[in-house]
Amino acid sequence: xxxxxxxxxxxxxxxxxxxxxxxxxxxxxxxxxxxxxxxxxxxxxxxxxxxxxxxxxxxxxxxxxxxxxxxxxxxxxxxxxxxxxxxxxxxxxxxxxxxxxxxxxxxxxxxxxxxxxxxxxxxxxxxxxxxxxxxxxxxxxxxxxxxxxxxxxxxxxxxxxxxxxxxxxxxxxxxxxxxxxxxxxxxxxxxxxxxxxxxxxxxxxxxxxxxxxxxxxxxxxxxxxxxxxxxxxxxxxxxxxxxxxxxx
Amino acid sequence: xxxxxxxxxxxxxxxxxxxxxxxxxxxxxxxxxxxxxxxxxxxxxxxxxxxxxxxxxxxxxxxxxxxxxxxxxxxxxxxxxxxxxxxxxxxxxxxxxxxxxxxxxxxxxxxxxxxxxxxxxxxxxxxxxxxxxxxxxxxxxxxxxxxxxxxxxxxxxxxxxxxxxxxxxxxxxxxxxxxxxxxxxxxxxxxxxxxxxxxxxxxxxxxxxxxxxxxxxxxxxxxxxxxxxxxxxxxxxxxxxxxxxxxxxxxxxxxxxxxxxxxxxxxx
Numbered sequence: 001x002x003x004x005x006x007x008x009x010x011x012x013x014x015x016x017x018x019x020x021x022x023x024x025x026x027x028x029x030x031x032x033x034x035x036x037x038x039x040x041x042x043x044x045x046x047x048x049x050x051x052x053x054x055x056x057x058x059x060x061x062x063x064x065x066x067x068x069x070x071x072x073x074x075x076x077x078x079x080x081x082x083x084x085x086x087x088x089x090x091x092x093x094x095x096x097x098x099x100x101x102x103x104x105x106x107x108x109x110x111x112x113x114x115x116x117x118x119x120x121x122x123x124x125x126x127x128x129x130x131x132x133x134x135x136x137x138x139x140x141x142x143x144x145x146x147x148x149x150x151x152x153x154x155x156x157x158x159x160x161x162x163x164x165x166x167x168x169x170x171x172x173x174x175x176x177x178x179x180x181x182x183x184x185x186x187x188x189x190x191x192x193x194x195x196x197x198x199x200x201x202x203x204x205x206x207x208x209x210x211x212x213x214x215x216x217x218x219x220x221x222x223x224x225x226x227x228x229x230x231x232x233x234x235x236x237x238x239x240x241x242x243x244x245x246x247x248x
Numbered sequence: 249x250x251x252x253x254x255x256x257x258x259x260x261x262x263x264x265x266x267x268x269x270x271x272x273x274x275x276x277x278x279x280x281x282x283x284x285x286x287x288x289x290x291x292x293x294x295x296x297x298x299x300x301x302x303x304x305x306x307x308x309x310x311x312x313x314x315x316x317x318x319x320x321x322x323x324x325x326x327x328x329x330x331x332x333x334x335x336x337x338x339x340x341x342x343x344x345x346x347x348x349x350x351x352x353x354x355x356x357x358x359x360x361x362x363x364x365x366x367x368x369x370x371x372x373x374x375x376x377x378x379x380x381x382x383x384x385x386x387x388x389x390x391x392x393x394x395x396x397x398x399x400x401x402x403x404x405x406x407x408x409x410x411x412x413x414x415x416x417x418x419x420x421x422x423x424x425x426x427x428x429x430x431x432x433x434x435x436x437x438x439x440x441x442x443x444x445x446x447x448x449x450x451x452x453x454x455x456x457x458x459x460x461x462x463x464x465x466x467x468x469x470x471x472x473x474x475x476x477x478x479x480x481x482x483x484x485x486x487x488x489x490x491x492x493x494x495x496x497x498x499x500x501x502x503x504x505x506x507x508x509x510x511x512x513x514x515x516x
Contacts (some may be wrong), residue, residue: 062478070297070484089481125465129478137479146465147475153463160378162385 014053017043018073020061022151023172025231026079038231039077042096045223046077049214060149062129065089068201075207076199079169081131086199093198093211096224099247100190101132102173105165106158107185114191117165118142125154125163131194132167151176159183169194171235171247178238188242224248297484305480306489316472317493323390323468324455324497330394331454332447335401342406353402360399365460368392373464389461397454404446408439441512448505452498459494469493 019027019039030036035056047054059067064076068090082092105111117124122143126133127150136145146163148154155176157163166176170188177186198215200208218224228236228248239246262274342353360368369392377388412435420430462471473490476482 062474065481066477066484070299085479086481128474133475133478147467147471148465149463149474153465156374157465160374162383 014055015043015047015050015075016055016057016073017046018057018059018064018067018076019043019078020064021056021058022061023079024175026171038227039079041227041230042218043077045218046211046214049217050210061127065199068199071201074201075211079196080199081194082197082199083131083134083194085134089202090199091202091204091208093200093208094215095195095197096215096219097196097247098193098245099169099171099196100194101135101167101192102170102190103165103167103187104155104158104173104176105185105187106161106163107183109164111165111185111187113187114139120144122165123157123163125157125166127151127154127168130168131192132169135192136167155180155184170244171232174235174238188244299484301485302482303485306476306482306485309476309479312472312476313469313489313493316467316469319467319472320455320458320469320493321497323386323393323461323466324451324458326390327393327397327454327458328451330390331397331401334394334398336405338398338402339405339409342402343409357399357402360396361403365396365457366463368396369460369464385464385466389464389466393454393458393461396457397450400450400453401447404443404450405439408443409435411442412438445505445509445512448501448508452501452505455497455501456494 019035021027021029021035021037024037026038027035027040028037035058040056043054043056057067057073059073061078064073064078064080065086067073068076076090079097080086082095086092103111103114103117111117116122118140120142123146124136124140124143125146125148126136128147133147136143146154146157148157151168151172154163154166154168158166159180166173168176170190173186174188177184198211200211225248228246232247236246261271262277264270338353338357341349342357344350344353369389372392372395373385373388377391382388382391416434417430420434425433458468459470461468462474465471469490473486477486480486
């Protein structure tokens with residue numbers, strides 16, 4: 001504790017970027033256990049922009065904002081949607097990705113849309129602390145909402161028929177449907193649009209403005225296209241075929 | 249160096265436990281001092297974190313804490329009854345002369361005691377309960393918690409039974425008691441005294457272990473606190489009531505265990 005508060009030279013310290021490495025292809029671990037994915041590459045590009053070393057801190061999603069508030073990390077790049085509620089606790093950069101919430105439904109469950117799920121006989125799985133968790137708490141008041149700690153558990157609940165649907169973002173929903181085409185179906189038209197942004201400790205305006213500068217420059221020099229090509233090529237193709245605008 | 253207790257100065261009696269008993273005021277003063285020291289340490293840690301406390305949003309969700317706390321009590325109570333039954337049955341089965349029963353009991357106890365509860369919950373719920381068609385996750389949760397605690401309780405019961413001297417069993421046989429009668433009149437009355445204190449301790453563990461059921465979306469105390477955490481983005485504000493809520497359940501049980509241990513110390 002003393003060491004943390006007492007250390008002086010901030011420039012020597014690496015930039016501590018918090019994310020949950022359980023969200024491929026954005027935040028994950030490669031075969032050798034090292035952090036990898038879109039957000040990891042983005043964090044390192046930011047580090048190059050700041051001329052600062054980057055250290056990735058792997059923290060569960062619902063623990064990210066508390067970790068930022070207590071100073072354990074400097075910023076969050078973890079596919080985090082900039083919401084009004086979160087903005088009460090942290091500051092957000094300009095958005096860098098647009099997506100929406102989609103539905104992974106069990107096959108044969110006759111889920112026509114999000115309204116069809118707001119019934120007492122329906123069970124909906126969500127991951128704790130995500131925007132779909134907030135959505136379900138506020139809007140699906142009739143349904144039975146299962147709150148789980150892991151995305152994999154949510155998918156399992158749908159496959160085993162314990163839940164009618166799992167609410168999550170478009171890309172993950174597509175990925176999960178792709179892996180379990182026999183047991184699930186995907187409703188990819190978003191029932192709620194959202195944008196992801198970098199979260200920064202409240203009041204740290206200099207870092208927030210630097211991150212905004214970086215994001216604008218990174219977009220201009222085609223950085224996001226390179227990230228898409230490296231990590232999301234297959235998904236982009238599928239989105240193009242379905243006629244949905246891609247996320248970047 | 250030996251100083252007679254009565255002659256030792258007051259300050260010495262305040263800080264040292266005497267061989268012939270310690271005055272109550274020394275105990276109280278030292279307990280309060282220890283509590284203050286530990287509180288000061290926690291206070292220091294919290295100050296160091298530099299955390300901005302905001303109890304407002306968490307207070308809005310107070311009902312969720314109460315509901316979760318009650319669910320935890322319900323689940324623990326149900327698992328307590330079932331696990332006691334499983335534990336006693338397994339202890340008897342393992343003493344059985346029917347070999348397959350004996351070995352089945354042993355395998356069950358070793359499997360449970362050698363794997364983490366977290367893994368058991370996931371396997372039990374998503375594989376075994378699913379295959380058995382148990383759709384109610386609360387029933388599944390109580391079942392796995394009971395199976396887990398039952399293995400430990402069976403060991404407690406077994407040691408209670410085995411602590412009874414061989415000569416007593418021989419005497420029982422000599423006066424013509426059947427095996428059932430031996431259990432009923434010789435073994436159980438004595439074993440219960442041996443078993444009760446560790447059993448109460450096991451129930452304390454059971455209450456704490458029930459928090460792991462949060463991973464299969466059972467809305468008990470821990471999951472509800474985590475949800476409040478997620479909804480309010482607070483972090484630490486939910487964990488303090490969570491700790492206090494568990495202490496409220498486990499401390500009385502722990503103190504009771506202490507009393508039981510004291511009472512049964514010279515009983516056999």
